[in-house]
Amino acid sequence: DADVTQTPRNRITKTGKRIMLECSQTKGHDRMYWYRQDPGLGLRLIYYSFDVKDINKGEISDGYSVSRQAQAKFSLSLESAIPNQTALYFCATSEGGFNYGYTFGSGTRLTVV
Amino acid sequence: KNEVEQSPQNLTAQEGEFITINCSYSVGISALHWLQQHPGGGIVSLFMLSSGKKKHGRLIATINIQEKHSSLHITASHPRDSAVYICAAHSGAGSYQLTFGKGTKLSVIP
Numbered sequence: 001d002a003d004v005t006q007t008p009r010n011r012i013t014k015t016g017k018r019i020m021l022e023c024s025q026t027k028g029h030d031r032m033y034w035y036r037q038d039p040g041l042g043l044r045l046i047y048y049s050f051d052v053k054d055i056n057k058g059e060i061s062d063g064y065s066v067s068r069q070a071q072a073k074f075s076l077s078l079e080s081a082i083p084n085q086t087a088l089y090f091c092a093t094s095e096g097g098f099n100y101g102y103t104f105g106s107g108t109r110l111t112v113v
Numbered sequence: 114k115n116e117v118e119q120s121p122q123n124l125t126a127q128e129g130e131f132i133t134i135n136c137s138y139s140v141g142i143s144a145l146h147w148l149q150q151h152p153g154g155g156i157v158s159l160f161m162l163s164s165g166k167k168k169h170g171r172l173i174a175t176i177n178i179q180e181k182h183s184s185l186h187i188t189a190s191h192p193r194d195s196a197v198y199i200c201a202a203h204s205g206a207g208s209y210q211l212t213f214g215k216g217t218k219l220s221v222i223p
Contacts, residue, residue, distance in 0.1 A: 031209060042117070042199070042213030050209070088154055100144040100161055100203050102211070107154035 003027050006091050006105035013081050013112055021076045021108050023091030029103070031096045032074040034058075034066060037088040037107075046089075049074055050096065081112040115140045115204045119214035126221050132187040134217045136200035139181065147174050147185050148199040150216070156199070159185070190221045 004025045013019050023032065030051050035043040045058030047066040055066060063085060067075045078085055091105040116139040126132050136145070147160045160167050160174040162183070167174050171190075176183040187194055197216040204210055 033209075040215065042215050043201075043211075044213075045211070048209060090156060094209070096209070100146075100163075102146060102158055102161075104148070104156035104158070107156070109154065 003103050004091055004093055004105040006108050008108060010109045015082055015112055017081050019078045019081055021089055023074045023105060025072050025093045027093050027103055029093035029095050031094045033092045034076045035090045037090060083112045086110060086112045115202055115212040117200060117202050117212045117214040119200055119217050121217060123218045126190050128191060128221055128223050130190050132190050134185045134198050136183045136214055137181055138202045140204060142202040142204055144203045145176055145183050146201045148201060150197040150199060192221045192223050195219055195221050
């Protein structure tokens with residue numbers, strides 16, 4: 001099994017629908033992140049969490065929310081999807097402190113029509 | 114804010130060629146990652162380095178902290194090396210914040 005698992009891998013949804021992307025990890029890392037990747041742009045941070053009780057906005061959090069259900073689980077929700085949220089979404093984990101190693105999931109390709 | 118620039122944006126090489134991808138950043142960093150993304154999307158961490166040089170198989174990553182520059186080299190390139198290569202920098206000691214370059218798309222032709 002992958003260290004960081006994202007579900008679903010692909011999703012097509014309609015404008016206005018609520019959708020949840022899920023991420024689970026077996027790395028035992030405290031820090032989890034959600035990133036968005038658009039063609040021609042670098043990955044951009046949506047939300048991050050340093051532990052179960054800690055949730056922080058990233059640079060592009062508008063239109064998104066997250067839930068950290070357990071150390072191993074971090075979900076991203078689009079409350080009312082819009083077409084410009086069509087993108088590739090990545091979950092990632094890191095150990096934190098001065099250990100800078102990152103592990104990425106395989107990505108979720110989301111299309112909003 | 115740290116700016117991370119990669120060059121070239123696109124690179125086509127013949128199998129067997131030596132390849133160099135460059136990454137420069139604008140402010141001091143604590144560590145830099147080189148990542149690989151194959152078609153189909155998944156991102157794999159190749160290297161994380163804060164000084165000097167690291168080698169893994171045919172891949173070599175170097176960083177020059179004074180010049181704010183890192184390079185990824187691929188020796189004896191192979192079609193399976195075709196992917197997007199991304200550099201990403203941590204700004205500041207203990208910083209969670211990663212700033213990503215836009216990536217270099219490498220195509221290796223047999």
